[in-house]
Amino acid sequence: MISLFPIPRLPGLCCLLSCFLLIPPAQAETTLQRMARSGTAVIGYREASIPFSYVDQQNRPLGYTIEICQRLVSALGKQLGRELKLEYRPVSPANRIELVSSGQVDLECGSTTNNAERRKQVAFTVPHFISASRFMVKASSGLLEHGDLRRANIVTTRGTTAEKLFQQLNLGARLEVAPDHRAAFALLESGRADAFLMDDILLASLRASARDPGQFRFLEHVYWIEQLSIMFSRDDPELKAAVDKEMKRLALAGDIHRLYRKWFEQPIAPDGINLQWPMSFLLRDALRHPSDAPAD
Secondary structure: OOOOOOOOHHHHHHHHHHHHHHHHOOOOOOOHHHHHHHHEEEEEEEOOOOOEEEEEEEEEEEHHHHHHHHHHHHHHHHHHOOOOOOEEEEEOOOHHHHHHHOOOOOOEEEOOEHHHHHHHEEEEEEEEEEEEEEEEEEEEOOOHHHHHOOOOEEEEOOOOOHHHHHHHHHHOOOEEEEEOOOHHHHHHHHOOOEEEEEHHHHHHHHHHHOHHHHEOOOOOOOOOEEEEOEEEEEEEEEEHHHHHHHHHHHHHHHHHHHHHHHHHOOOOOOOOEEEOOOOOHHHHHHHHOOOOOOOO
């Protein structure tokens, strides 16, 4: 279309626009920069993942992974040249990835599996535990092996890798998804579920906390072997380098071994249960050569 009016030349305006185009976009604040500015590190904790991350009778977070994260934050504070205050924020299997990826949680210190699907959204450090997915049933049930689970009522926890595993097993069984581990175990304990599919150590902790632990047993079949790791922002290489460095130091110095014995082989608060779960040879070997390389 031909304009009927002349378009004035505005060299000053063009110059101004060119200057704006040359200004680089503001860089997003990194996690370490935010910690340095606020003096606070936000720790995501679970309320019922004994002995990794849970709460005592005063609703205070504690556990194996919580202690590891406390040491990581202490190391980050030394790197930043200031002591960092810990802020604890509860997370669940359903919301933990979103809270980390959105920056609402700096370190997720629960019982989270490092897998390829999750690494599309978040990052993980050196594993602090290696678990296996298994079924737990009532000791009095007639369920003895994998084939017996067909047409059984199975329960697992929402937002966990066990949900996907169940679909792959193609058992022809019914699955009920509970909001957390305690709720899932309650269904098994009450008889409303025949079997509970989950990481073996989490099942062992729930069994140890039961009124009568002898009522429950594991089926022998082992499914997925999984690495549990602390989770944090995916697009923050500075944070990852700092966390990986301290995790490797804790592993090689024997600190993780000492924390493991405290939480898995001795009575723990608040009720004095003892999981009596010695460190597996897989985890011992992983800690001798600590690496953030995924196992999948």
